[in-house]
Amino acid sequence: MTRTKSPVLLALLLAAGLAGCQAGAASGSAAPSASPSVSRQQLLALGQEWVQCMRDKGLPRMPDAQLTEDGYLNFPPVDGYNWKEEAAKHQDIIEACKSIEDRYPPNAFRPKQQLSADDLRKLREYAECFRTHGLPAWPDPDSDGSFDLSGTPLANGVPQNLMDSATEACRSIWSGKIGIHGGPGGGGKK
Numbered sequence: 001m002t003r004t005k006s007p008v009l010l011a012l013l014l015a016a017g018l019a020g021c022q023a024g025a026a027s028g029s030a031a032p033s034a035s036p037s038v039s040r041q042q043l044l045a046l047g048q049e050w051v052q053c054m055r056d057k058g059l060p061r062m063p064d065a066q067l068t069e070d071g072y073l074n075f076p077p078v079d080g081y082n083w084k085e086e087a088a089k090h091q092d093i094i095e096a097c098k099s100i101e102d103r104y105p106p107n108a109f110r111p112k113q114q115l116s117a118d119d120l121r122k123l124r125e126y127a128e129c130f131r132t133h134g135l136p137a138w139p140d141p142d143s144d145g146s147f148d149l150s151g152t153p154l155a156n157g158v159p160q161n162l163m164d165s166a167t168e169a170c171r172s173i174w175s176g177k178i179g180i181h182g183g184p185g186g187g188g189k190k
Helices: 040-056 083-088 091-096 117-132 160-170
Strands: 146-148 179-181
Touching: 083 091, 117 160
Parallel strands: 146 179
Antiparallel strands: none
16 A cells, blocks of 8 residues: 655645745745854755755756745745655655755744634644544644644555545645645655
8 A cells, every 4th residue: 555645745844844945924024034053055055965865866856956035945846847746755765865954954944934823723624524534543733734643543654545535525625735744754844
């Protein structure tokens, strides 16, 4: 049986961050900048080292690392290639490059936007819908809107057919991306 996480994961783990390296603050609002303990050049070099690892291990289309104007690490897609979705299918590659990812400073990525109370309510309804559509162990969302699978029977992976079925059945409640962590390869910063 194939076990996987939602391609969103890098959206937070992965969503990461497989979640969140692209998520930005609201336009015009003041946002903290990346960690001053690492120079912009060092941060960019570390990001590119991670990209090269991902390419060497089997994702040759990984986009180059870039820095945003305010100094955050970013991996913008090129020619519509969704690297997060592709990487979510290759947990072995993510794990092989994790030692590089672990060296990122805490503020390497732009902080995620806070969810509204209405969004959190919808995500709780979404979780309830997942539970009634084949995933009874699906947890309620954390305060940041992500779903922590650690400590649940789903921590070792969610069967893709059940994930697809629940996602389709619950699309009317929440059709946006979700973040999942605490599963296989979970806990990443992207």
